[in-house]
Amino acid sequence: MEIQRNKDVKIPVGFRFYPTDEELIIHYLKRKVYSLQLPATVIPELDVFQTNPSDLPGDSSEKRYFFSKRTMNLNKCSSGYWKSIGKYKKIVAPGNNQTIGVKKSLIFYKGNCTKTSWVMHQYSLVTSFSTQKITMPEGEWVVCCVFRKKVKRPAMTLAKNISKIASPSCSSGITEIS
Amino acid sequence: MEIQRNKDVKIPVGFRFYPTDEELIIHYLKRKVYSLQLPATVIPELDVFQTNPSDLPGDSSEKRYFFSKRTMNLNKCSSGYWKSIGKYKKIVAPGNNQTIGVKKSLIFYKGNCTKTSWVMHQYSLVTSFSTQKITMPEGEWVVCCVFRKKVKRPAMTLAKNISKIASPSCSSGITEIS
Numbered sequence: 603m604e605i606q607r608n609k610d611v612k613i614p615v616g617f618r619f620y621p622t623d624e625e626l627i628i629h630y631l632k633r634k635v636y637s638l639q640l641p642a643t644v645i646p647e648l649d650v651f652q653t654n655p656s657d658l659p660g661d662s663s664e665k666r667y668f669f670s671k672r673t674m675n676l677n678k679c680s681s682g683y684w685k686s687i688g689k690y691k692k693i694v695a696p697g698n699n700q701t702i703g704v705k706k707s708l709i710f711y712k713g714n715c716t717k718t719s720w721v722m723h724q725y726s727l728v729t730s731f732s733t734q735k736i737t738m739p740e741g742e743w744v745v746c747c748v749f750r751k752k753v754k755r756p757a758m759t760l761a762k763n764i765s766k767i768a769s770p771s772c773s774s775g776i777t778e779i780s
Numbered sequence: 781m782e783i784q785r786n787k788d789v790k791i792p793v794g795f796r797f798y799p800t801d802e803e804l805i806i807h808y809l810k811r812k813v814y815s816l817q818l819p820a821t822v823i824p825e826l827d828v829f830q831t832n833p834s835d836l837p838g839d840s841s842e843k844r845y846f847f848s849k850r851t852m853n854l855n856k857c858s859s860g861y862w863k864s865i866g867k868y869k870k871i872v873a874p875g876n877n878q879t880i881g882v883k884k885s886l887i888f889y890k891g892n893c894t895k896t897s898w899v900m901h902q903y904s905l906v907t908s909f910s911t912q913k914i915t916m917p918e919g920e921w922v923v924c925c926v927f928r929k930k931v932k933r934p935a936m937t938l939a940k941n942i943s944k945i946a947s948p949s950c951s952s953g954i955t956e957i958s
């Protein structure tokens with residue numbers, strides 16, 4: 603009746619790793635960056651940006667989380683590239699307005715510039731944050747959450763949302779860092 | 781870094797009880813009905829049909845699961861009633877086509893016949909199932925999953941879905957059993 607989800611604790615059947623943004627930043631990413639013990643061994647280390655999303659380990663029907671190193675202008679893999687879209691979303695500490703991290707969305711485009719349904723939410727710690735600039739060190743750990751956007755027919759609202767976040771022209775495979 | 785979710789195991793932060801329909805039927809409801817040990821003490825017993833959804837214990841922002849006894853024509857509480865909508869959905873055992881349970885959706889209506897955003901998914905074991913008849917014993921345990929349907933503006937698709945499942949005329953508070 604139990605599923606071995608990590609080395610140090612057995613998670614009963616029916617439980618899944620669905621952290622809030624705040625839990626992910628405070629209890630997993632921040633502790634990873636500072637080399638502290640994690641609550642559970644549930645986020646593997648993987649160079650997500652250099653791996654085709656369809657080749658990522660784990661259940662592709664669920665959101666998959668990975669610790670990956672921040673890279674500059676290296677978002678291309680053999681079959682395509684991740685394109686950053688939208689703006690950074692502040693993640694604030696519960697109970698106050700202190701920014702503890704940021705969340706960025708990316709869409710995977712095939713090499714022939716074809717938008718796919720693969721989405722990544724990249725979570726980063728911030729060393730300083732203002733409306734003008736986000737400072738994040740190169741080579742630092744980030745958490746990447748990769749999943750396939752479900753598109754139902756008819757799904758006018760969903761289609762609108764996807765077109766919104768995938769609207770940037772397909773002219774570059776470079777992720778905007780700030 | 782741990783949250784006490786039940787008596788027999790500590791669930792690390794970030795994990796939540798999000799069972800599949802099959803997990804809920806096989807590992808929780810079936811074992812409850814047959815008085816077998818459950819994987820985790822995470823589903824409380826409560827007479828959901830006699831309780832106003834806004835008064836249910838737990839985090840109202842998440843899906844809440846309860847073991848409740850099946851009742852006939854007793855879906856009214858002080859502030860309104862649960863109205864069954866749609867048809868039973870078969871839940872089949874993984875790997876074969878054997879029906880192990882059924883899932884039924886209900887909408888909560890206020891006493892003045894006003895449809896609300898409260899939704900219940902009721903999971904039941906079946907003793908026999910055919911396209912003609914579903915046999916479930918009165919007074920047997922069922923699992924009720926209660927949550928508030930999120931309605932975004934604009935949300936044409938979601939609005940369509942809600943209107944579909946809430947379409948029955950508001951003429952009765954009696955849940956269809958078969």
